[in-house]
Structures are given as C-alpha cells and as structure tokens.
Amino acid sequence: MRSHCFRRLPEVELPVRVQTEDFDTGEEIARLRAGNPKIGAIAAFIGLVRDVNEGDAVRELTLEHYPEMTGKALSAILDEAKQRWEVIDATIVHRIGSLKPTDQIVLVIVASSHRGDAFAACEFLMDFLKTHAPFWKKEQTGQGARWVEARESDDSAAMRWNKTPPA
Amino acid sequence: MVTLRYFARLREALDIATEHIALPASVDSAEQLVAWLRQRGETWQREFAPGKNFRIAVNQQMAEANTRVKDGDEVALFPPVTGG
Numbered sequence: 539m540r541s542h543c544f545r546r547l548p549e550v551e552l553p554v555r556v557q558t559e560d561f562d563t564g565e566e567i568a569r570l571r572a573g574n575p576k577i578g579a580i581a582a583f584i585g586l587v588r589d590v591n592e593g594d595a596v597r598e599l600t601l602e603h604y605p606e607m608t609g610k611a612l613s614a615i616l617d618e619a620k621q622r623w624e625v626i627d628a629t630i631v632h633r634i635g636s637l638k639p640t641d642q643i644v645l646v647i648v649a650s651s652h653r654g655d656a657f658a659a660c661e662f663l664m665d666f667l668k669t670h671a672p673f674w675k676k677e678q679t680g681q682g683a684r685w686v687e688a689r690e691s692d693d694s695a696a697m698r699w700n701k702t703p704p705a
Numbered sequence: 706m707v708t709l710r711y712f713a714r715l716r717e718a719l720d721i722a723t724e725h726i727a728l729p730a731s732v733d734s735a736e737q738l739v740a741w742l743r744q745r746g747e748t749w750q751r752e753f754a755p756g757k758n759f760r761i762a763v764n765q766q767m768a769e770a771n772t773r774v775k776d777g778d779e780v781a782l783f784p785p786v787t788g789g
Contacts, residue, residue: 604712604762611765644789667789668787669785671788672762672781672783672786673789674712675788685713685714685784685787688784688786
C-alpha cells in the first residue's frame, strides 16, 4: 500500500539573507533549482575567510552591517542583475558576527537558462555586493584588531560593469 | 528630528552609534550635514576632513554630496564597505 505522506512544505526562504549561522551550498542550490525545468545553468560563488591579509596572520574576523539597509541594498543589486541578464532565480547569503579562517562568509547563486548569463550575473552580484552592501570587516591579527580598508581594485571591478553592457 | 547613525571604524573613532538631532537651519544636504558635524571638534574635523574616505546613506540609500536631508530622515555615515 502506498503510504500517503504529506510532503513538508518548503521553508519560505528570502532570496537575500544575512545570518550568523553557516550555510550549506548544496542545500541552497537544491532549494533554488527544485522543480524548475527552465533552469539550465547554475553559477555559485563562495567567499571564505583567509588566514592572512596585508601580510599579517588573521586569527579572527568580525563582520558588522547596517541591518536596516542591508536587505534593501542587496535586493537592489539583485534587481539590477535581473535587468541586465536572464536570471531565473538567485540566492545571496551573507554571514555576520565572528568568523575564523576557512569559514564561509558569503554565497551567491544564480540560476539561468544558459551559463553565460549565470556566470556574468554571479560575478556582477559579487562585485556590487563588495562595493554597495553595508558590511564591514574587522580583523584580529597578532598586531591587534584593525578595520579592513576598502580596496580600490574592488571599486574598479564594480566600475567595469558600467562600461561593458551585456550583449 | 534627524537620526544619525555611525558604523564600523567611524562609530569607534567618534564613540557614538546613534543620535537624534534637530535639523540645523544651515543643513539641507548631505554635504552640509557633514560640514556641520565637522564643527563639533577635532575628532569630527579629522574624521570628516575633505578627502577623507567615507560614505553617506540617506534613508538607507547611498547618497551623494548634494542628496537632500530633511526632517525625519535617517542619515548614516560609514567607511567604504568591506563585505563579501
């Protein structure tokens, strides 16, 4: 006899999340692609805590954000990506709080019909997240605690998207 | 009233996270607000010195120097972001 089991409803997940807990990329991808036969390509990026920055050993990283702005900023970045490329669905997860080297910091997943749009939108999302989303890193090194300085290379990475409209 | 919020290195340097101020008569843009804050003393002058790298958000949106600031707004001042 076939048992009639009620499938647990998928948990409602916002496309953009900020959390202290770690994330499972496999689970996130599974949730994103579940039952959608239009998706032909998924690109994912994961940012990790390194054990060295500016030549100093990093023991710990503390991430703070501007809670009332973060969701709006990430949603705006996502909307912009959807204007530029064919994005069927996307997930952005950013962690806050205390992190250690090898810990995961950020996850961006983009689902599209084809790889070109998935790769481009994923890279665009990361470049804009790094320059437009209100997160700040403070690192604990052997020399004490210090705020991580923004990099000019991040600004130029975001700027290039102004010059290169998608084909 | 205008709510001012400070984040990250700026919050630590100025030793304040949030404050509510009556909008000064001389202020109706982000730039004018910063000029007004500079008058508060040496630390404020240093942190908001021209050429110093900081960002302003008005009502949780990234602002420009000439972005309007009006009564009831929330203005946040913070260093360039470093997430990701």
